[in-house]
Amino acid sequence: MAHQGTTEAVGMVVEALPNTLFRVKLNDGRLILCHLSGKMRINYIKIMPGDSVKVELTPYDQTKGRITYRLK
Amino acid sequence: MPGLNIKTEKEIEIMKESGQILNRVMETLLHTLGIGVSMLELNALAEKEIEKYGAKPSFKMVSGYKWAICTCVNNIVVHGIPDNYIAKGNDVIGIDLGVYYRGFHTDSSWTVRIKDDKSEKNNAVDKFLTVGRLALDKAIEQVLPGNYIYDVSEAIQTTVEDAGFSVVRSLIGHGIGKHLHEDPEIPGFVSNSREKTLIITPGLTMAIEVIYNLGSPEVIYKGDGWTIQTKDGKISGLFETTVALSDRGVILLTKKYGPSGDN
Numbered sequence A: 001m002a003h004q005g006t007t008e009a010v011g012m013v014v015e016a017l018p019n020t021l022f023r024v025k026l027n028d029g030r031l032i033l034c035h036l037s038g039k040m041r042i043n044y045i046k047i048m049p050g051d052s053v054k055v056e057l058t059p060y061d062q063t064k065g066r067i068t069y070r071l072k
Numbered sequence B: 001m002p003g004l005n006i007k008t009e010k011e012i013e014i015m016k017e018s019g020q021i022l023n024r025v026m027e028t029l030l031h032t033l034g035i036g037v038s039m040l041e042l043n044a045l046a047e048k049e050i051e052k053y054g055a056k057p058s059f060k061m062v063s064g065y066k067w068a069i070c071t072c073v074n075n076i077v078v079h080g081i082p083d084n085y086i087a088k089g090n091d092v093i094g095i096d097l098g099v100y101y102r103g104f105h106t107d108s109s110w111t112v113r114i115k116d117d118k119s120e121k122n123n124a125v126d127k128f129l130t131v132g133r134l135a136l137d138k139a140i141e142q143v144l145p146g147n148y149i150y151d152v153s154e155a156i157q158t159t160v161e162d163a164g165f166s167v168v169r170s171l172i173g174h175g176i177g178k179h180l181h182e183d184p185e186i187p188g189f190v191s192n193s194r195e196k197t198l199i200i201t202p203g204l205t206m207a208i209e210v211i212y213n214l215g216s217p218e219v220i221y222k223g224d225g226w227t228i229q230t231k232d233g234k235i236s237g238l239f240e241t242t243v244a245l246s247d248r249g250v251i252l253l254t255k256k257y258g259p260s261g262d263n
Helices: B009-032 B039-052 B123-141 B149-162
Strands: A007-017 A021-026 A031-036 A052-057 A064-070 B069-073 B076-078 B092-101 B104-113 B171-175 B182-186 B205-213 B219-221 B228-230 B236-246 B249-252
Touching (some): A007 A031, A021 A052, A021 A064, B009 B104, B076 B205, B076 B236, B092 B123, B092 B236, B104 B205, B123 B149, B123 B205, B149 B205
Antiparallel strands (some): A007 A021, A052 A064, B076 B228, B092 B104, B171 B205
């Protein structure tokens, strides 16, 4: 469930950057920077380029998001 | 994830203390777990015990997570939220626990089959759990100076797959210390050439995890936003210990247990 005021989108990880940052290409073609949601951080979830992910975006900065799920 | 943090002998000593607290709490939890015990009761016990030793539950420090442990029942792979589920005979239940003490985390998981009075043996499930414990043993044997993370990963993969089970691909072990997750990544499978993985050197502290399924390796999310379960609904197992490599060899900062969570 997205937080209030946020929107969800689906995309694909194109690059893993340092400090759990990822470049994600959304299905609408936008390229954004994403960090991992806290929900992915008790067990270490491996995110790799090519993975399909669900991303939460805030209306305030559409160039950044957070990955809430690895879809496959 | 914070980068690679090589620990001093002094830091490893503090992590040993953190691990000893974790061991005592885990022993109490595994001893208590049985038919009729609810997952919420186990969580409350974990909180009480961790506090008793002057430590903090690592998992409560993770944003949005309000529990001290994860309880992974049957087809739950990881992030099972403790709820009012009551353990019954033949359930396969994994407890995942993290302890934060004097600035350092240790992390451990153990999975057991709940003994049922009527069917003392369940060969298929017991064999599955035996393989997980063996894979963890084999992985720890590879924690040697000059070896690569690849060797640890390969030991897990070979042991699990030779027995006909599968290693989950999206969940992996990790370095640990001031942060719950640090470099390096420690998968239970190989995906790179040996030399492309990190070389193991003294001062490395790692949470080695065997996360594997009876059926296929695919996992899916449950609706609560946390829980990850097997896609085919078959059981999953999780065995994890925190280890350090010191100048004097490998140290198990958290313990390994027997089939019933005994020592």
